[in-house]
Amino acid sequence: MSTPLDWTLEVVVLPVSDLDRAIAFYADQVGFVLDHRTTNEHMDVAQLTPRGSGCSIVVGTLPAQQAMAPGSLRGLQLVVADAEAARAELVGRGVACDEIQVIDPRDGGTFFGFADPDGNTWAVQQIRARAETPLIPLDHRGRFGD
Template identity: 75%
Template sequence: MDWTLEVVVLPVSDIDRAIAFYRDQVGFTLDHHTVNEQMDVAQLTPPGSGCSIVIGNLPSQQAMVPGSMRGLQLVVSDAKAARQQLLDKGVDASEITVFDQRDGGTFFGFTDPDGNTWAVQELKVRAERPLIPAEARGRFGTEQSA
């Protein structure tokens, strides 16, 4: 039996600001934003990922302190290009650090407007062998658009 991690709840203080940051600056796809009498909840997914973040005002989300999530990790095939993409969109990204010359040893980081922190790891192998093949991406096996 597979046990797949598909959603991480991310505590934020302002849902609309968080959507704008993750969608417009970081480049995540907004899968849905559901607003009704009971909730204001959004799900966003990094391109090529099988795991999404969920932000909102449900009781379980309100129990978490905004900005308290530390060290969530993204993986990219080119750290320099990914960092530049974030800088070009106004995201303050740290310098690239090489902890090990082998693939997987290069990192940089960034912080969202609430203080949740992210590490970005370079795995060059992802350029040739993505974790999720293009044909298997999206909620129904097709690539989604923002």
């Protein structure tokens, strides 16, 4: 149960130059879920969420996005239980990925990276414990949530 003092990071605003290209990259190549696209006289934005994550990215024409140069975010971090499998999936979908690096042999010390078409960069960290203990537990129907 959450309390009034719990703070959760739920959205990261990501600056991109072409919304359709960003949606295609993150949804079709990286595998994020397209939660919604909202287009009206004030904005054209999309929210996408990595599978298993409680935090989404928002791309589009919000004022916060227009205040940042496309491709200016560096080192956003994703966590997976198996870096080799995750890298292979991305490479198979046409994403150029760095080689896997083991910085520390303990769990959490294995990484690889990739960039989106604008140059925003992502680090992917392997934490094997996520396979058995996800941050967002599955319910009895096998879906994320309570």
